[in-house]
Amino acid sequence: MRFAKVWQRLLGVEGTVVERVVFDEEAGAIVASVCPRKGATRRCGMCGRRCSWWDRGEGRRRWRALDLGAVMAFLEADAPRVRCPEHGVVVVAFPWARHRARHTRTFEDQCAWLAAHCSRSAVEELMRIAWRTVGAIVTRVVADAHARHDPLAGLVRIGIDEVSYKRGHRYLIVIVDHDSGRLVWAKAGRDKKTLQVFFDTLGTERCAAITEVSSDGAEWIGDVVADRCPNATRVMDAFHVVGWATDALDEVRREVWNDARRTLGNQVLADRLKRCRYALWKNPEHLTKRQRGKLAWVAYTNARLYRAYLLKEELRLAIRLKGDDGIRLLAHWLNWASHCRIPAFVELARKIRRHRQAIEDALRSGTSNALIESTNTKIRVLTRVAFGFRSPEALIAMAMLAVGGCCPELPGRPLHPEFAAA
Numbered sequence: 001m002r003f004a005k006v007w008q009r010l011l012g013v014e015g016t017v018v019e020r021v022v023f024d025e026e027a028g029a030i031v032a033s034v035c036p037r038k039g040a041t042r043r044c045g046m047c048g049r050r051c052s053w054w055d056r057g058e059g060r061r062r063w064r065a066l067d068l069g070a071v072m073a074f075l076e077a078d079a080p081r082v083r084c085p086e087h088g089v090v091v092v093a094f095p096w097a098r099h100r101a102r103h104t105r106t107f108e109d110q111c112a113w114l115a116a117h118c119s120r121s122a123v124e125e126l127m128r129i130a131w132r133t134v135g136a137i138v139t140r141v142v143a144d145a146h147a148r149h150d151p152l153a154g155l156v157r158i159g160i161d162e163v164s165y166k167r168g169h170r171y172l173i174v175i176v177d178h179d180s181g182r183l184v185w186a187k188a189g190r191d192k193k194t195l196q197v198f199f200d201t202l203g204t205e206r207c208a209a210i211t212e213v214s215s216d217g218a219e220w221i222g223d224v225v226a227d228r229c230p231n232a233t234r235v236m237d238a239f240h241v242v243g244w245a246t247d248a249l250d251e252v253r254r255e256v257w258n259d260a261r262r263t264l265g266n267q268v269l270a271d272r273l274k275r276c277r278y279a280l281w282k283n284p285e286h287l288t289k290r291q292r293g294k295l296a297w298v299a300y301t302n303a304r305l306y307r308a309y310l311l312k313e314e315l316r317l318a319i320r321l322k323g324d325d326g327i328r329l330l331a332h333w334l335n336w337a338s339h340c341r342i343p344a345f346v347e348l349a350r351k352i353r354r355h356r357q358a359i360e361d362a363l364r365s366g367t368s369n370a371l372i373e374s375t376n377t378k379i380r381v382l383t384r385v386a387f388g389f390r391s392p393e394a395l396i397a398m399a400m401l402a403v404g405g406c407c408p409e410l411p412g413r414p415l416h417p418e419f420a421a422a
Ligand SMILES: [Zn+2]
Pocket: 044, 045, 046, 047, 048, 049, 084, 085, 086, 087, 088
């Protein structure tokens, strides 16, 4: 293997000319001067079209590459501008980097992979970059993945959900493909207009192909779906129904706790009740031995709270069962809840009656509730991870990496198709 070839491999720039490599004492880094091969010069940075030369731009430019051993590495090259008939005067395309990036493609891919698999501090330390830069990188990587594969292709059953991502009630609308379990679209907002952007992007033909849309029962979502998806059944997102029951249970727990504190003046009892929150909230199959003990304590000391717990669990079971069994159990639950004399659950029974048709449709549908639940949970966890990103776009890109199937392979395994072809 020739020496230049070794450098191409090391720097991850197969198909690019490596002119020379020096150690820059000042930067404490290896700097490789490179230039695109003949056929790859003077292309528009936006569309890749061959264009006429415009000017030298800002002269030489550096891109951070993956470290070589423990030493930082940079690529350096001229960055002239061309005039594209469509995009005007733009900096040329560089085969080793995405447009507007200051890091190489392999550096960005590795960063994105790490962001999807490791903690924020691990990514920052290992790659020696700020979290905000990670946000910008992830956004570019995802845009690139979407340009190669349209996430909206072939949608049949979708879920529409609202996720709060910041205090002060800021929301994202997220669209999930129920067949793949993937996040396919998201945008900041929580109104008809934002949702209409999704259906505009999808287009009339693909809207007509959608057969099932699940949501949390919000009227404004229902209105837009009825208007745009003529062939779709609207079903209730089961994840939310269980969420309502959990909220009602929490309300009862707070009431019982307040009673113990104020009316009975029993601080010991109140404290003990307070510590039962997780035992009541978690799915019973995931309880630890200690938490099972707490639940037992609730059962023999507080009949009302335990009844509320059983109501939550029976509703969850109906949702889990699905089909005719689920529908029968839901009917039983409605009857029980309506007469349980616990205001939070009487109210919940009313709410569920209002949405009964859509819930039963969800129980009849073949969509996996477990899949919906896990995607929803992952997106909610991500909103916390992505704190510190400046824009909701970076958060969305982060979610696309983790649950949208956009995470790139680690560099070098396998070879990037562009380089493999060259
Ligand atoms: Zn162009």
